Amino acid sequence: MTSSFMSSLRQDWGVHAQRPFFRLVRLFVDRIFHGSGGEAGGEDLDFSLGLVLAILALPGGFYSIFLFDKYSSLLEWIRGQHNFDPLAAALPDEYFFIVLSMVVTGTVAVWRWDSIFPDRRDYANLVPLPISTRIIFLANLAAIVFLTLVLALDVNAASAMLFPLVVSGSQQALGYVAQFAAIHAMVIVLASIFSFFAVFATVGVLMFSLPYTVFRRISLYLRGLIIVCLLTLLSTSFAVPSLVDRLPRTPHSPIRFLPSVWFLGLCQTLRGEADPSLAMLGRIAILGSLCVIFVAIAAYALSYRRCFTRIPENLDITPETNRWYSSWPFSVLDLTVLRSPFQRAGYRFAMRTLLRSEHHGLVLGGFLSLGIVIASQVLFFTFNGKIDDAGRVPSAALLSIPFILSYCILVGLRFVFDIPTELRANWIFRLSLDKTVHECIPLARKVLLTFVLPWVFAAVFPVSAYLWGWTAALLHTALITIWSALLAGILLVRFRKVPFACSYPPFRDSAIVVVLSYILGFLAFVVLTSRLEYWALLDPALMLLFVPIIFGTWYGLHRFQQETVDIDKQLIFEEKQSIAFEVLDLDRWS
Amino acid sequence: MLEARELTKCFASLPAVKDVSFCLAPGQVLGCLGPNGSGKSTTVKMLTGLLEPTRGRVLFNGEDIQKDLVSYRKCLGYVPEEANLYPYLSGREYLEMVGILRGMPRSRLEGKIDTLLDLFSLHSHRHSSIASYSKGMRQRILLIAALMDNPEVLIFDEPLSGLDVISALVLKNLIKTLGQQARAIFYCSHVLEVVEQVCSHLLILRKGNVIACDTTAAIQKNIEHRSLERTFMHLVEEVDAEKITRDIVSVMNAA
Numbered sequence: 011m012t013s014s015f016m017s018s019l020r021q022d023w024g025v026h027a028q029r030p031f032f033r034l035v036r037l038f039v040d041r042i043f044h045g046s047g048g049e050a051g052g053e054d055l056d057f058s059l060g061l062v063l064a065i066l067a068l069p070g071g072f073y074s075i076f077l078f079d080k081y082s083s084l085l086e087w088i089r090g091q092h093n094f095d096p097l098a099a100a101l102p103d104e105y106f107f108i109v110l111s112m113v114v115t116g117t118v119a120v121w122r123w124d125s126i127f128p129d130r131r132d133y134a135n136l137v138p139l140p141i142s143t144r145i146i147f148l149a150n151l152a153a154i155v156f157l158t159l160v161l162a163l164d165v166n167a168a169s170a171m172l173f174p175l176v177v178s179g180s181q182q183a184l185g186y187v188a189q190f191a192a193i194h195a196m197v198i199v200l201a202s203i204f205s206f207f208a209v210f211a212t213v214g215v216l217m218f219s220l221p222y223t224v225f226r227r228i229s230l231y232l233r234g235l236i237i238v239c240l241l242t243l244l245s246t247s248f249a250v251p252s253l254v255d256r257l258p259r260t261p262h263s264p265i266r267f268l269p270s271v272w273f274l275g276l277c278q279t280l281r282g283e284a285d286p287s288l289a290m291l292g293r294i295a296i297l298g299s300l301c302v303i304f305v306a307i308a309a310y311a312l313s314y315r316r317c318f319t320r321i322p323e324n325l326d327i328t329p330e331t332n333r334w335y336s337s338w339p340f341s342v343l344d345l346t347v348l349r350s351p352f353q354r355a356g357y358r359f360a361m362r363t364l365l366r367s368e369h370h371g372l373v374l375g376g377f378l379s380l381g382i383v384i385a386s387q388v389l390f391f392t393f394n395g396k397i398d399d400a401g402r403v404p405s406a407a408l409l410s411i412p413f414i415l416s417y418c419i420l421v422g423l424r425f426v427f428d429i430p431t432e433l434r435a436n437w438i439f440r441l442s443l444d445k446t447v448h449e450c451i452p453l454a455r456k457v458l459l460t461f462v463l464p465w466v467f468a469a470v471f472p473v474s475a476y477l478w479g480w481t482a483a484l485l486h487t488a489l490i491t492i493w494s495a496l497l498a499g500i501l502l503v504r505f506r507k508v509p510f511a512c513s514y515p516p517f518r519d520s521a522i523v524v525v526l527s528y529i530l531g532f533l534a535f536v537v538l539t540s541r542l543e544y545w546a547l548l549d550p551a552l553m554l555l556f557v558p559i560i561f562g563t564w565y566g567l568h569r570f571q572q573e574t575v576d577i578d579k580q581l582i583f584e585e586k587q588s589i590a591f592e593v594l595d596l597d598r599w600s
Numbered sequence: 601m602l603e604a605r606e607l608t609k610c611f612a613s614l615p616a617v618k619d620v621s622f623c624l625a626p627g628q629v630l631g632c633l634g635p636n637g638s639g640k641s642t643t644v645k646m647l648t649g650l651l652e653p654t655r656g657r658v659l660f661n662g663e664d665i666q667k668d669l670v671s672y673r674k675c676l677g678y679v680p681e682e683a684n685l686y687p688y689l690s691g692r693e694y695l696e697m698v699g700i701l702r703g704m705p706r707s708r709l710e711g712k713i714d715t716l717l718d719l720f721s722l723h724s725h726r727h728s729s730i731a732s733y734s735k736g737m738r739q740r741i742l743l744i745a746a747l748m749d750n751p752e753v754l755i756f757d758e759p760l761s762g763l764d765v766i767s768a769l770v771l772k773n774l775i776k777t778l779g780q781q782a783r784a785i786f787y788c789s790h791v792l793e794v795v796e797q798v799c800s801h802l803l804i805l806r807k808g809n810v811i812a813c814d815t816t817a818a819i820q821k822n823i824e825h826r827s828l829e830r831t832f833m834h835l836v837e838e839v840d841a842e843k844i845t846r847d848i849v850s851v852m853n854a855a
Contacts, residue, residue: 028700028706029700030700030701030703033697033700033701034701037686037697040686040688040689041686044687044688130684131684131685131686133650134680134682134684135684135685135686135698136701137649137650138648138649138650138673138676138678138680139673139698139701139702140670140671140673140674140676140701140702140703141670141701142669142670322645322650322651
């Protein structure tokens with residue numbers, strides 16, 4: 011009986027799946043997942059769907075597991091906390107999960123920004139076929155809704171199961187656990203949906219209200235801004251829960267404008283724990299979600315009509331852009347630092363790629379945003395007295411701000427150097443460069459320092475001089491400059507490719523090592539250095555400490571480069587996986 | 601069967617195509633020629649319904665195609681200038697999707713796809729993703745997609761682009777054969793020799809205007825040039841190719 015029902019269900023689904031509408035929905039789901047830019051050459055990272063879904067579900071799962079320590083009744087008993095109220099203690103964690111779900115989903119929406127709307131390829135392939143543009147519109151909308159639901163469920167799947175078990179595991183009543191789990195799951199999934207549709211609505215409204223060329227131009231900056239907002243939202247998870255506790259006494263607190271707080275209000279309302287101010291925010295969460303979904307769909311409909319149906323007209327108009335202004339800095343650099351034809355050509359190529367490629371700009375923007383968020387947090391805590399800032403000498407925290415920005419920019423740039431752009435076009439480098447004699451490291455170092463030194467000299471030095479006097483400003487500026495140059499050297503160890511002209515390195519094998527080294531690097535470059543600088547400002551004799559560090563690092567890099575065998579210095583255009591077994595081919599030598 | 605009446609398309613008030621009119625009857629292969637920027641692609645886009653004319657109409661069997669684009673496109677096979685395909689689909693998956701979207705019955709679709717893939721020498725690559733295909737292979741996928749539903753009207757925009765000698769020869773013969781089978785074919789190309797070989801009629805555009813539209817033989821006879829290349833150069837009168845060649849060589853040789 012059951013098997014016949016299932017087989018008839020399968021048959022029905024098979025028939026439906028062959029209908030044009032469902033085939034289109036499938037196509038759009040694939041397209042949004044795979045992206046619109048991946049042409050021949052495989053320039054998009056080839057992640058499988060399962061891997062992406064697993065990665066997205068990981069943060070919530072890990073965080074839930076870490077919370078076992080906090081909520082374990084045995085550990086509470088050992089700690090002597092006999093009146094531990096898990097529900098009250100869960101508020102900050104509940105807020106964190108809401109923020110996490112919003113940030114992860116929002117980031118995915120920003121990442122897939124260009125794929126949400128049908129593009130030129132869709133137009134070229136689908137419009138000449140006997141299907142109406144209305145069907146294309148509806149199929150794409152269905153794909154977006156479907157993916158939003160899948161994303162919202164996936165991002166929150168692990169935490170929706172684990173967190174309620176962790177928090178209410180000590181409770182006897184199963185109904186209590188089920189109720190806690192249901193409310194938690196509903197709120198975080200709704201927060202995810204809100205976040206995705208908020209990004210979607212932003213794209214739609216801008217596409218509809220701005221000329222297409224203007225939209226394309228600001229798209230990158232806007233995505234960067236959204237990433238900054240999302241990271242800022244993430245950083246609120248440390249401060250906001252304590253402010254939520256004070257909300258009944260401070261009803262005009264600015265935290266009531268945070269969407270994540272609305273969802274916390276909704277959660278507390280559903281649990282019957284909300285005071286009137288939180289209950290009102292809970293109602294705003296529902297209204298806000300409905301509004302965002304409505305605006306997103308309306309903007310999508312209008313911008314679809316405005317942009318998609320006019321794609322062929324846009325194709326035939328190629329506006330000329332006047333770029334005369336960008337040539338004089340290159341001329342100045344040609345005369346001063348770019349010593350060879352390769353450096354001149356490579357520098358122009360690298361700078362233009364960084365400034366014009368959306369993909370690269372977005373990744374670099376992500377690193378920069380991270381730097382800005384960390385720096386602003388440090389600044390926030392400094393001025394709120396959480397980090398000691400006493401006396402004439404600036405605190406280590408304040409001194410660390412330019413180091414944070416410099417570190418994030420340099421690491422971000424080094425990271426994007428590995429992301430290829432239009433691999434099919436790298437034949438020109440293959441054809442014109444000598445594999446054994448190349449200047450990739452000097453070129454890459456100059457590009458890296460171009461993004462750091464100008465603002466260090468133009469902003470950090472005058473601001474430091476104004477705040478702390480000339481001596482501190484000189485030391486501070488010199489230290490950031492030297493440290494940035496050394497970090498650039500370390501990041502470029504064994505670098506032997508033209509930036510953006512080599513295939514992807516095997517990230518998957520080394521991702522954990524890379525992340526760990528970034529964290530350790532941050533501790534050494536930012537935390538340790540700013541602390542040493544602080545001590546040096548207190549006691550100038552300690553400045554001598556920097557001399558052996560600088561020369562030791564420089565000498566180590568120099569020796570390493572000299573001792574690298576020639577074959578490892580050769581210019582490459584393809585990153586290959588290291589193979590487990592290698593034939594030594596000893597016959598060749600006999 | 602297909603008629604263009606005073607087609608005009610303006611972009612930002614600048615006319616890209618002005619008052620283009622012609623008829624394409626069943627059995628005719630109409631070659632469209634013109635230098636870059638003459639309005640060929642815009643004309644093709646209006647014929648396929650991708651662009652709506654600013655003025656004028658495209659009629660299919662006497663009906664304005666804009667009234668019922670879906671029905672018109674059911675009878676249309678189109679090979680665009682650029683093989684802009686979904687790189688993550690395999691060739692077979694792409695054709696299957698096109699077949700489903702064209703409303704072809706599953707039973708007919710499966711057989712046709714496999715046979716056509718085999719005939720276009722793509723059968724062994726049918727499960728590879730399009731990202732790994734060469735330009736010629738992508739072009740052949742586009743050709744199969746245009747032909748598989750047996751359309752009455754075929755519009756080719758530079759169909760030989762990237763094709764090898766054998767495939768190009770097959771396609772030229774195919775166009776002639778389909779023309780003889782009463783299909784209406786619009787063939788847009790820069791390759792004059794091919795147009796001369798396959799097209800029964802010619803439409804020559806210059807700066808958005810029709811400067812000649814007749815049978816290939818009649819145009820050549822009127823201009824009294826034996827080759828189509830000479831005829832085309834005579835009509836277009838845009839450049840002195842020999843002078844440009846001399847100038848390029850002199851720039852190359854300059855110190």
